[in-house]
Amino acid sequence: MDRAVFDRMAETDQEHWWFEARREILDTFLARKADLPKDARILEVGAGTGHNFPVLEKYGRVDAVELDAPARALATQRLGRDVLDAALPELAGIADASYDLVALLDVLEHVEDDRAAFAGLARVMRPGGKLMLTVPAYQWMWSKHDEAHHHFRRYTRENLTSLAAEQGWKTRHATYFNSHLFPPIAAARILGKMTGSESADDAVPPAPVNGLLRFVFGAERAWVGRLPMPFGVSILALLERA
Numbered sequence: 001m002d003r004a005v006f007d008r009m010a011e012t013d014q015e016h017w018w019f020e021a022r023r024e025i026l027d028t029f030l031a032r033k034a035d036l037p038k039d040a041r042i043l044e045v046g047a048g049t050g051h052n053f054p055v056l057e058k059y060g061r062v063d064a065v066e067l068d069a070p071a072r073a074l075a076t077q078r079l080g081r082d083v084l085d086a087a088l089p090e091l092a093g094i095a096d097a098s099y100d101l102v103a104l105l106d107v108l109e110h111v112e113d114d115r116a117a118f119a120g121l122a123r124v125m126r127p128g129g130k131l132m133l134t135v136p137a138y139q140w141m142w143s144k145h146d147e148a149h150h151h152f153r154r155y156t157r158e159n160l161t162s163l164a165a166e167q168g169w170k171t172r173h174a175t176y177f178n179s180h181l182f183p184p185i186a187a188a189r190i191l192g193k194m195t196g197s198e199s200a201d202d203a204v205p206p207a208p209v210n211g212l213l214r215f216v217f218g219a220e221r222a223w224v225g226r227l228p229m230p231f232g233v234s235i236l237a238l239l240e241r242a
Contacts, residue, residue, distance in 0.1 A: 018213075034101060097125065097126050105134050136235075169241060
């Protein structure tokens with residue numbers, strides 16, 4: 001990501017509607033679908049500023065890796081122990097067969113060789129271990145946001161699960177999400193391209209708007225993990241290593 005994106009994340013990850021609602025959705029999804037052992041070992045790859053730790057720590061002991069040094073320092077402070085500097089696909093310093101769950105949350109699109117990334121993730125997974133991942137949806141929605149975040153691609157549910165299957169992963173659940181807000185977000189992306197007015201669109205909106213967007217996005221907790229949605233701004237999947 002651009003340095004400025006990490007800086008904004010550090011400033012807004014506790015109040016921006018997208019971060020707050022997504023944490024609520026991921027928490028509900030894990031509770032319904034993950035079926036983790038007691039005291040599970042969990043690894044977050046690409047932890048950013050560590051804003052997902054409170055959710056993940058409900059389900060086991062969390063370790064993390066992050067490449068960006070300032071973000072890693074904040075994540076280390078939030079975790080209370082060192083967050084490692086390790087990149088996909090190698091994940092250097094991470095032992096084989098160590099984790100029951102790996103969280104890869106809006107990270108795969110940052111990795112140039114996503115096939116190799118799946119192999120690297122499989123190496124650190126215990127037998128039957130699970131991978132929870134989120135990625136942005138639809139290449140036609142590419143925008144300045146993707147460029148500022150240094151994305152290589154966006155996905156469809158079908159090409160994501162096909163890629164995973166090629167690398168030996170079973171799909172336990174895969175759905176689009178951020179579906180309620182998909183029509184206005186898609187319209188804004190298309191209009192931005194037409195008018196040349198695209199932006200990274202990651203600032204916190206005014207409080208009433210922020211609260212409304214959080215409510216609308218967060219309402220998807222009602223069916224996440226139960227009912228796969230046919231479209232959305234992002235994709236959420238739970239994979240299992242055979």
